Amino acid sequence: MIRLENLTKLYGSFVAVDDISLHVPRGVLYGCLGPNGAGKTTTLRMIAGILRPTQGRVLLGGDDVHVNPLSAKMRLGFIPDRPFVYDKLTGVEFLRFVAGLYGQEGDSVERRIAELLEVFELTSWQNELVEAYSHGMRQKLIISSALIHRPECIVVDEPMVGLDPKAARLLKDIFRQFVDKGGTVLMSTHTLEVAEAMCDQIAIIQHGKVVAAGTVADVRREHQAGTSSLEELFLKLTGGAHVKALVEVLGA
């Protein structure tokens, strides 16, 4: 469903994404893990068509995002890590606007909006300007907007940030059901427990390269990690195990 071929992104001389090739099949929840600045967000933004790759290409259901952007993007729902939305629109106006971007309107859209607002417990806020929403509520609104056109695949950057435990659980359930019905989810996350519990397959990215990919069991086997946790495996692969003594950091 999502195929990255030799994807590379340079910012001047800095290599943010270095020749990544990945295949995320239909019906899979795929996790992208990596330390801060590893290139996860850049990769996801290239998949969503927001950034143009320096080299390589992104295929969504067979369509190149940068050659046939419209048909590729019709299949996609993108959820960014920072919930920037139009502050001066109400929640319902925002969702109607996004539906319009996908060429959808009418009663079916209105029903869909009501349904999504209900699911995310935003119904009582639907006529409030978005500027009044909390971070988590904005995140829920953006997630609703990504689902409004019934996409085939969802690309989501740090989905759990800012969500309360109930909403986080709801999102996990939504993603799981979405995948069980044949949808595809590619998500980046720092929360290794989430990745371990939710993802069918993972890729660990560091310095813009994929250093490990496959099911968690595959990655463990490949890197001879035995029964160690995903956290230990992650730290082993990304070299983050050297943590200063907490006392020293806190200056106590």
Next chain:
Amino acid sequence: MKQPSLWHVLQPKWRTALQRMREERDRGGRGKLIVLTVVGALFWFAVFGVLYVILKYLRGVEELGALIPNKILGLVLLSFISILVLSNVITALSSFFLAKDLDLLVSAPVDWLRLYLAKLGETLLHSSWMVALMAVPILAAYGVIYRGGVLFIPYAILVVVPLLLLPAVVGTAVTLVLVNVFPARRTRDLLSIIAIMLFRIIRPEQLARPEGFRNLLDFVTVLRTPTSPFLPSEWATKAIMGYLRHDIDPLSLVLLWTTAAAFVTLGALLHRALFPQGFTKAQEGAERFIRGGFWRWTIGGLLKHLPVAKREFVLKDVRLFFRDTTQWSQLILLAVLVVVYVFNIQALPLHRGEAVGFYYVTLVSFLNLALAGFVLAAIAARFVFPAVSLEGRQMWLLRSSPLDLRALLWSKYWVGTIPLLILALLLTGITNVMLEVTPFMMITSMVAMFALTLAISAMALAFGAAYPQFETENAAQIPTSFGGLVFMMATIALLAAVTLSLWQAVYTYVRAVYDGAPLVIDAWMIGWFAVAAALCAAATVIPLRMALRKIETFEF
């Protein structure tokens, strides 16, 4: 605890400005800077030249010659402080209540005085720099005509600084009170009332229509009386003209500085008393709950035949405009600009008393076309130029959706162009009726204005895309950026080229009427009309294509 210096509090602002300049330089902005400097200098020289000629002529006129320069300076300075109060009110709304750095500053242990002074300085800088630049050639013309010498430069600065400071304090205080007293919904009406009141204080029509006075003596009496003895612009005029006539009046200068100091002190005290409550109110907002579907039923209904993506995009833009204080509040500045313009045309003594030559009327109607074009360019700079920048942080949504970027550009273009077209045609039509121009000139200027508006709007959108300000927090500051200035200058060049081409075409007609000969439409006339049309068409199509290409390359 040692308080951070003002310089430190403002650090994020000036560091950002420096970084922007560096980035501009790295992108090869030095060439742009040279162009800007050259064109800016030409503009300065033009203002200087016109005023120099007028002042030189007036020096030779007995009695009135000594009084009118005073009055001109007084009126110019009064117009400046009126515009400044308004623009400070608008700027203060964002710098004191909406800016993104406020959360950090208010939550940090920065004392109220430092916060006030830092924000006052920021407001002053943003709202006054253009007026300050405009004052340079005007004061220079006075300095040269009256032989003020090199020392006039520091003296003029000494006079102008408190003159800029006072409207900043007043504007800031007005905003502070408004935010505290009125809910956001009422602020809109109140700002409009203030604008009208300010305009009535200026009363430009009184002096522009000398025939309204019974005799010359009345006119001279009016010229001798100060417009208002309590206005700082009057003190500044006295201080400057006194210096230039070697009759220095220290009282005026002392009045300016002591009043400025007293106002800053009072402003600071007012800030201490009202800011915390106002800041809280501004966070809460008064107009957050919106159930009505006004725009959906009106504009949405009108556009129902359009594809849904375009329609929703237009609706979104209209809603955002009328809900964002920093955007709609600029309509007040626009209204003042248009009213002043129409008033000035009305005040021209063309058809009063003895008959004025047809040639003169045609010439004025031509100048009217260029001036109306300039007013439209200023309006486009305010409302069309920021269109792309304002999408900034939401561009992730537009780029990740299957929205055709041509639809985005289409919506942005027409949302800006249609109101501009209505205004342009009304402005040209009304002023031409006032000027009593011939039907031929009426048709020529209406068609020219129509084509020019399409071009100006396209250029505003294209320059806005070429010089985007995605990080800005105040829509009112986008037009005063580097790109905004480049746009204004490019538009002035277009206006000059189109007006000159049209003049070449119309000149045959003017000469024919003047000589009493029948009008012949020859190849020369058609050729120049075609040149003007081609210029407008090129200035519409090329910028729009460039804008589309630029938007396609945006990365976030």
